[in-house]
Amino acid sequence: MIGTMAAPTSSVRLINAFSPLLLSLRAKQWAKNLLLYLPFVFTINFWWAPGDLGHTLIPLLQVTLAFALFCLLSSAVYLVNDVIDRDSDQQHPVKRNRPIASGRLSPGLAGAVAGVMGVGALGVSFLVNPLFGIVALIYSVLSLGYSFYLKQLVIVDVMALAAGFVLRAAAGGVVIDVPISPWLYICTTLGALFLACGKRRNELLLLGKGSSSHREALKEYT
Numbered sequence: 001m002i003g004t005m006a007a008p009t010s011s012v013r014l015i016n017a018f019s020p021l022l023l024s025l026r027a028k029q030w031a032k033n034l035l036l037y038l039p040f041v042f043t044i045n046f047w048w049a050p051g052d053l054g055h056t057l058i059p060l061l062q063v064t065l066a067f068a069l070f071c072l073l074s075s076a077v078y079l080v081n082d083v084i085d086r087d088s089d090q091q092h093p094v095k096r097n098r099p100i101a102s103g104r105l106s107p108g109l110a111g112a113v114a115g116v117m118g119v120g121a122l123g124v125s126f127l128v129n130p131l132f133g134i135v136a137l138i139y140s141v142l143s144l145g146y147s148f149y150l151k152q153l154v155i156v157d158v159m160a161l162a163a164g165f166v167l168r169a170a171a172g173g174v175v176i177d178v179p180i181s182p183w184l185y186i187c188t189t190l191g192a193l194f195l196a197c198g199k200r201r202n203e204l205l206l207l208g209k210g211s212s213s214h215r216e217a218l219k220e221y222t
Contacts, residue, residue: 020099024082024110025075033070035165035188036172037063043178059176065128066175069121070168073140076118079110081147093206132175139167154220158196165192 040063044056082089082100089101099105118140126133142150142163150160169188173180200221207218 020105021109021113024079024099024105026078027071027075029074029078030071032165033067033074033168035168036067036070036175038169038184038188039063039173039178039180040176042181042184043176046178062128062175063172066125066132066171069125069128069136070139070171072117072121073136074143076114076121077140077143077147079114079117080144083107083110083114084147129175129177132171135167135171135174139164139171142167152216154217157217158193158200161196161199162189162192165189165195 040059079100082098085095086101086107089095089098092101095101100107100110122133122136122140125136142160146157146160146164151157166185166188169184170180200218203218204221
């Protein structure tokens, strides 16, 4: 009886220990990385070969691997971002509930996991395709630059966010070695700018007069 009770208790403790880390990975944000599939979708007529399933599956598997790697990279950046912003997040009505800001997840553990995930994902990216690895590296540097500094610069912050979306689309084309239409870049950029500006507007409405204390750039927006 005691033995059967111990196993569930241990499992619950393990789940409780890892759940803050899993929440900080922001898996729901991985949907943004579906942009990597766009170049494959728009060139499906090139890959589709009736009777030769492998001709279609190979690039699809390549994009899926690229998607998984970008999910790891984006989660690593989210961890770093939450460590950097933990003090300001504590003043935010919603973000203060994040595991790092609320104290449920150690900044040291989050940083260590981010380092392992980021370095590992970049290493595999270069093994998959050197050019894809370069795009992944640029995305990582840009995302970290945003977390550390660029998000404090008005207009530059939304441009950096939009560039991250464009790099996702570019990575999807690079990994399967297909040219990308300029229209894909244009539409992705405009759509991303729309989302980024909407995000800033939502923060202004949510935080009101205290918005500038949360993020410096917000005092420049109306």
